[in-house]
Amino acid sequence: MTFRVCFFKPANTLTPALQERYAANRTAVVRQLHHSESAPALSLDVTLVVNGIPTASAELKNTLTHQGVQEAMQQYRTDRNPSDLIFRARTVVHFAVDPHQVYMTTRLARDTTRFLPFNQGSGGAGHKGGAGNPTTAAGYATSYLWEQVWQRDAWLDLLGSFVHMSDIGGERVTLFPRYHQWHAVRSILAATLRDGAGTNRLIQHSAGSGKSNTIAWTAHRLSRLHGGDDTPIFDKVVVITDRVVLDRQLQDTVAGLEHTPGTIVRVDKNSAQLRDALSGHAARIVVTTLQKFPVVAELAADVVGSRFAVLVDEAHSSTSGEAMKKLQEVLSAAEIAAIPPEDLGDPAVDEGVDLGTDVIAHSAAARRAQQNLTYIAFTATPKPKTLNTFGTKIPGAAGERDTYEPFHLYSMRQAIEECFILDVLASYTTFTTYFKLVSTAPDDPEVPVDKARAEMARFISLHPTNLRAKAEIIVEHFRGKTRGKINGHAKAMVVTRSRLHAVRYKQEIDAYIREKGYDVGPRPLHALVAFSGTLDHQGVTYAEATMNGFKEGELPSRFATDEHHLLVVAEKYQTGFDQPLLHTMYVDKKLANVKAVQTLSRLNRTHPGKTDTFVLDFANTVEEIQDAFAPFFETASTLAVDPNDAYTMQHTLMAAHILDPDEMDIAVRALLSGQASQQKVVYAQLGRAVERFVARDDHDQQAFRDTLTSYVRAYTFLAQVMTWTDRDLERLYLFGKALLTQLPHAETDPMPLVSDQVELTHLRTALTAEEENAALSEGDDTPGDPLPGAGKGGQDPLVDKLSALVERLNDKFGVGTTDADKVWFEQQRLEIEADDELRVVALHNSRDAFDLVLRERVPHHVANRQAENGKMFDLFFNQPRFQQLVLEYLSETYDTFRGDTTA
Numbered sequence: 061m062t063f064r065v066c067f068f069k070p071a072n073t074l075t076p077a078l079q080e081r082y083a084a085n086r087t088a089v090v091r092q093l094h095h096s097e098s099a100p101a102l103s104l105d106v107t108l109v110v111n112g113i114p115t116a117s118a119e120l121k122n123t124l125t126h127q128g129v130q131e132a133m134q135q136y137r138t139d140r141n142p143s144d145l146i147f148r149a150r151t152v153v154h155f156a157v158d159p160h161q162v163y164m165t166t167r168l169a170r171d172t173t174r175f176l177p178f179n180q181g182s183g184g185a186g187h188k189g190g191a192g193n194p195t196t197a198a199g200y201a202t203s204y205l206w207e208q209v210w211q212r213d214a215w216l217d218l219l220g221s222f223v224h225m226s227d228i229g230g231e232r233v234t235l236f237p238r239y240h241q242w243h244a245v246r247s248i249l250a251a252t253l254r255d256g257a258g259t260n261r262l263i264q265h266s267a268g269s270g271k272s273n274t275i276a277w278t279a280h281r282l283s284r285l286h287g288g289d290d291t292p293i294f295d296k297v298v299v300i301t302d303r304v305v306l307d308r309q310l311q312d313t314v315a316g317l318e319h320t321p322g323t324i325v326r327v328d329k330n331s332a333q334l335r336d337a338l339s340g341h342a343a344r345i346v347v348t349t350l351q352k353f354p355v356v357a358e359l360a361a362d363v364v365g366s367r368f369a370v371l372v373d374e375a376h377s378s379t380s381g382e383a384m385k386k387l388q389e390v391l392s393a394a395e396i397a398a399i400p401p402e403d404l405g406d407p408a409v410d411e412g413v414d415l416g417t418d419v420i421a422h423s424a425a426a427r428r429a430q431q432n433l434t435y436i437a438f439t440a441t442p443k444p445k446t447l448n449t450f451g452t453k454i455p456g457a458a459g460e461r462d463t464y465e466p467f468h469l470y471s472m473r474q475a476i477e478e479c480f481i482l483d484v485l486a487s488y489t490t491f492t493t494y495f496k497l498v499s500t501a502p503d504d505p506e507v508p509v510d511k512a513r514a515e516m517a518r519f520i521s522l523h524p525t526n527l528r529a530k531a532e533i534i535v536e537h538f539r540g541k542t543r544g545k546i547n548g549h550a551k552a553m554v555v556t557r558s559r560l561h562a563v564r565y566k567q568e569i570d571a572y573i574r575e576k577g578y579d580v581g582p583r584p585l586h587a588l589v590a591f592s593g594t595l596d597h598q599g600v601t602y603a604e605a606t607m608n609g610f611k612e613g614e615l616p617s618r619f620a621t622d623e624h625h626l627l628v629v630a631e632k633y634q635t636g637f638d639q640p641l642l643h644t645m646y647v648d649k650k651l652a653n654v655k656a657v658q659t660l661s662r663l664n665r666t667h668p669g670k671t672d673t674f675v676l677d678f679a680n681t682v683e684e685i686q687d688a689f690a691p692f693f694e695t696a697s698t699l700a701v702d703p704n705d706a707y708t709m710q711h712t713l714m715a716a717h718i719l720d721p722d723e724m725d726i727a728v729r730a731l732l733s734g735q736a737s738q739q740k741v742v743y744a745q746l747g748r749a750v751e752r753f754v755a756r757d758d759h760d761q762q763a764f765r766d767t768l769t770s771y772v773r774a775y776t777f778l779a780q781v782m783t784w785t786d787r788d789l790e791r792l793y794l795f796g797k798a799l800l801t802q803l804p805h806a807e808t809d810p811m812p813l814v815s816d817q818v819e820l821t822h823l824r825t826a827l828t829a830e831e832e833n834a835a836l837s838e839g840d841d842t843p844g845d846p847l848p849g850a851g852k853g854g855q856d857p858l859v860d861k862l863s864a865l866v867e868r869l870n871d872k873f874g875v876g877t878t879d880a881d882k883v884w885f886e887q888q889r890l891e892i893e894a895d896d897e898l899r900v901v902a903l904h905n906s907r908d909a910f911d912l913v914l915r916e917r918v919p920h921h922v923a924n925r926q927a928e929n930g931k932m933f934d935l936f937f938n939q940p941r942f943q944q945l946v947l948e949y950l951s952e953t954y955d956t957f958r959g960d961t962t963a
Contacts, residue, residue, distance in 0.1 A: 295365025
């Protein structure tokens with residue numbers, strides 16, 4: 061026998077009996093409810109009752125009488141018995157309320173009860189602002205709680221569609237939405253009911269916003285959403301991610317909400333699952349990766365339904381690529397076939413295009429925005445291209461360009477101020493490496509300035525002395541400042557600029573740990589490394605698994621244990637890696653824009669005992685990092701893209717007379733045929749274009765290559781935001797993409813290998829900003845540009861003499877260096893050679909006698925430079941093997957002293 065204590069609102073009005081049952085629900089607000097069997101005299105200020113069952117409680121405070129939400133929360137912690145029936149098995153949430161703020165909890169646990177903010181944000185729900193609530197002329201800043209959330213229909217909807225039980229860490233807990241989650245979902249539903257299918261929306265919700273739950277609630281509500289005609293607005297809801305490894309948390313969250321068996325399909329095995337889910341009638345929500353769609357593109361005609369909501373997790377510019385085109389081919393087959401010829405551009409009309417036979421026109425049509433698809437994209441860091449594709453258009457004032465903004469916002473600023481994430485800029489330390497080089501090239505060749513500068517920077521960054529010094533700083537800082545954090549469980553990440561840097565850093569860190577004896581004892585220190593694939597360097601092959609001693613897939617779980625403490629990475633685990641024990645990051649890589657935010661945000665996760673974070677940066681200034689964070693701190697916006705950029709680049713490319721329209725047509729038709737036998741046709745047409753390309757001079761070749769590269773990168777994005785389809789632009793994209801793989805590189809003289817042409821003579825790594833509070837107080841509202849510099853070809857590279865470039869670098873990075881700042885061994889040699897007493901000994905005694913005196917004098921010289929070389933000082937006096945190595949090296953000064961006399 062089934063006994064229902066509440067009837068929730070049906071999705072449509074087709075069954076009057078369900079409407080009547082919903083209307084029969086009795087809701088009430090009870091004041092001063094005496095609730096406790098353990099203390100009958102106690103009462104709750106407010107209790108929300110549905111059909112006689114208490115569903116929520118609230119304690120109300122008045123700040124005019126010097127009581128606020130803090131006192132309300134304390135009352136719950138001290139005066140409310142969690143064992144009472146009303147708290148143990150009836151109410152799902154408890155509110156602490158005063159005229160300015162609201163907090164809530166779903167579980168009372170005496171002193172350990174954790175309350176979360178349930179506020180709109182200082183700028184209003186979904187808008188720019190920080191913690192708190194906006195003031196209102198109507199009176200109470202918290203009136204939204206009873207006017208919106210506690211309103212009868214809204215409260216019943218919240219209980220029926222949002223509240224559910226979930227297993228977290230082996231414990232059964234009640235999930236109740238935070239205010240921004242509830243408001244975002246309801247705003248999406250209201251806008252969809254108003255506008256119907258075909259309108260895209262971007263949700264900018266910060267890390268720490270509970271995005272997986274918001275996506276799950278949105279998917280469930282959209283799958284049941286009916287229009288005024290009582291028909292579903294969407295036939296299916298597809299939740300996608302562009303990550304190859306599907307987000308397990310997202311899958312589990314979506315499937316964890318109450319649903320009819322079979323209506324939610326998690327595609328976590330193979331493309332056959334996706335095929336069956338899309339071609340069957342049962343599945344209403346499909347959770348999959350973006351990469352599965354190309355495999356089932358040929359099944360477009362078998363898809364059940366015509367209108368789809370596509371929820372994109374972690375949306376960014378890659379959603380304008382070929383995989384998104386395949387998704388649209390699968391979900392919009394009928395709409396693509398129905399596009400009239402006049403929408404394909406004038407050239408297509410002149411040719412009498414038939415989408416059924418013209419594969420190029422069909423390819424172009426599949427790329428454009430489709431009215432049967434509604435994209436709802438979620439990200440914390442929307443790039444300008446992402447905003448143009450999914451954002452809300454804001455018309456510009458007279459003479460100004462339109463802009464795009466998020467549909468709904470929960471900002472990084474609000475998440476930090478509400479303590480859902482930590483501010484990674486609050487403690488920022490920077491070091492600067494000062495150095496001097498000398499050119500040893502006998503002929504002083506001319507070199508491309510930019511390439512040579514980058515190569516010299518790489519040479520310096522990989523120099524053993526440089527890596528050794530930084531490894532010391534990292535290890536000693538971790539031992540002295542980080543290891544004791546988070547109750548002794550804190551971990552750190554070392555971010556490097558390449559796989560080779562990661563390998564060398566791991567080797568230097570391990571060597572330093574061994575030399576100091578930090579790898580043994582009661583609390584041994586160990587490092588891991590993470591990079592993709594294998595690296596061949598100087599005849600040795602390196603791989604993550606062999607360097608760590610276990611399989612690559614085991615790294616996240618191994619790093620989570622107390623056995624490992626430092627993780628050296630190169631383009632891996634810098635995004636999407638959720639390890640709350642990460643406290644410190646050592647950065648030796650240039651970071652900018654979204655990459656800086658995503659990388660440093662690995663530290664922002666909260667954890668019991670974690671009260672702060674720390675960044676030590678060898679490569680960036682505080683100001684550079686602040687500039688990177690500013691556009692995403694509050695709200696992101698971008699200028700509307702100008703589709704004419706595509707035509708500008710097309711005109712430039714065709715005017716070069718390297719491309720022939722007929723050859724392009726033949727090649728692209730062969731490409732789109734998908735037949736291996738047609739490859740020879742493709743190569744034949746590409747070969748003709750290559751012949752014309754190589755006949756041009758170097759300048760024209762570079763200009764053409766640069767423009768074609770810009771066009772190929774921009775087109776897939778532009779095609780999604782254009783309201784029309786141009787067959788010729790599609791043809792140029794497909795042919796150009798293939799042609800770029802065949803164009804020979806310019807035959808210029810190879811740049812001399814920098815490591816063979818320059819020598820590092822001085823090196824000093826100096827502290828430039830110590831634990832600086834770089835936290836932002838406001839963001840940067842300047843709209844971004846989705847295609848900066850679009851259509852502009854490359855410029856001739858600057859060249860200069862190697863010696864001149866070395867001199868300019870020394871002027872910039874050698875400030876304050878002296879002979880005493882030479883790399884350490886050379887530094888000590890200078891000291892010894894300046895010792896007149898040792899010179900006398902060398903001139904009048906044997907080498908054995910000289911070595912005896914040298915052994916006595918070297919510690920004196922090392923000690924004299926203790927202030928500048930404290931770490932090397934410690935190594936010399938604490939490691940006998942190292943001391944012996946130094947003495948053997950400095951013994952060569954005997955020959956120097958005697959050679960000076962005989963010269």
